[in-house]
Amino acid sequence: MKVRLQLTAILLTITGIFVASNIYTLIPIYENVSQTLQINENHAVLAGSLFSLFYAIGLLCFGPASDQFGRRNIIIAGMFASIFSTLMVGMADGAIGLSAARSLQGLTLGSFAPAAFALAFDLYSERKRTLLLAFINTGFLLAGIIGQLLSSTITAFSVWNAVYYFYAMCYFILFLCCALILPASKLPLRENRSALSIMTSLLKDATILKCYGITFTLLFSFVSLYDAIGRFFSGSPEQLFHLRTVGLTGAILSLFTGKMIEKFSVERTLFTGLVISICSLISMSIFHGLIALMVLSILFVASISLLIPTIITLIGNLGGSHRAKALTLYSFILLTGASIASPVVLLLNFQHVLLLLIGLFLMNLILGFLLTQELGQRHSAKLNG
Structure with a gap:
């Protein structure tokens, strides 16, 4: 069990980096995307903003869902859905398609953070949990550079679509790893109150x-x-x-x-x-x-x-x-x-x-x-x- 918890910590950290990196992938390649799709660069910027909006919506939805369906299940399902939403971004053929695909990608990737943070609290002692949370959040910070560096480098040697095919392949590998490694955690007691009511009381x-x-x-x-x-x-x-x-x-x-x-x-x-x-x-x-x-x-x-x-x-x-x-x-x-x-x-x-x-x-x-x-x-x- 100890080895499995160590592997879980490594896996959550790596997954966090690749999830957060996609927040930044479009930033250095706006011009390439707009030229290839023959759209205004502002439409590419809009697609990036829609990603952030739907990512935030995903964060709000999947935290409560992890209480009901389990942290492990939400992370695995989210990674599986992210494979297809990321492929859709690479296959986009116009402004509407790009915006729709980035919105869906943001929503599916929004499943990771709240479920991963809650899983850390469920599985680890306070000291080990704080270290794991530090690793995950360090990964989120590093993603700001890694996401832009990967997308600009891949685009320089290939085409911008290859960025999202690369990430789809990474999410497929991470999906398999999550399915094999992540342990289940005990679900919290069911509440009679709605998630909205509980969140309001927290605020x-x-x-x-x-x-x-x-x-x-x-x-x-x-x-x-x-x-x-x-x-x-x-x-x-x-x-x-x-x-x-x-x-x-x-x-x-x-x-x-x-x-x-x-x-x-x-x-x-x-x-x-x-x-x-x-x-x-x-x-x-x-x-x-x-x-x-x-x-x-x-x-x-x-x-x-x-x-x-x-x-x-x-x-x-x-x-x-x-x-x-x-x-x-x-x-x-x-x-x-x-x-x-x-x-x-x-x-x-x-x-x-x-x-x-x-x-x-x-x-x-x-x-x-x-x-x-x-x-x-x-x-x-x-x-x-």
Whole structure:
């Protein structure tokens, strides 16, 4: 069983990377797609936006579904459906076909994250679970680079359709691996209330709501910063690529989140991540050189990589028997933040983006302080009760 749990952790991490990579596959090949299909480039951009919308809908739908049908079954069924939806993207022959296929692909791939997070809580002890969540979320961050790099490289040596044939083949292999390796977990007790009613009650919980407030800013800030660097960096394309790639090495810190939570508590780990992010953003507003941006981007990515598994741990614990639905809302809010980041950045210059992010993380610091007080009160009430 121990070996199977280790294989499950590796499989969930790899699957997470390949699922999240498809969020970004169209970005570097908009021009190739529009030329091949003889459509306006805006239609290709629209297909990417529809993917994000239906991915978010999938997150909301499949978390509650995993409570009813089982985490393992939802992941396996989602990977199977993703094979065909991804093939459909590669076979699209016009703007409507591309938009419809990307929408369906987003919906099917949205089945993975909430079921995978809930499965981690079902199968692993707190320390091992935090490490697994850190691995999965590190994979999500790396997917921002890997997805674009794979699609641009494959398109350079072949045609853009080959990108999606490649991913369909990967999803077929992952489907087989999931069917063979993933263990089943115990289903939660059936509720008389609807999933919508439970999610509404979770959003009314002031403590969980503060966690969601912080959640919204995490991928929003990550995407905003990297988008702003891409738009305003004055160096060569090679320097820009190195800057983006070097920054992602900060994701390594997420691997130590479990040990930090165990040694220092979840609250102190949260504050450590917030302080690192604020210091790195303030420093970026002062120092604009290539080396400075490289070092500071490593620190900023490290803070995000530390905060994401910490927030997941908090939400999973606070969600209790409703953790799958609580984590579904987490995934939806996280992606919503990422989706609106680019349109917001278009309206601002680099310095204003940094000021916005500094303001958001100062707000997070206040939310973290209030969150710590409420967690302390809950702990005291539990001891006295």
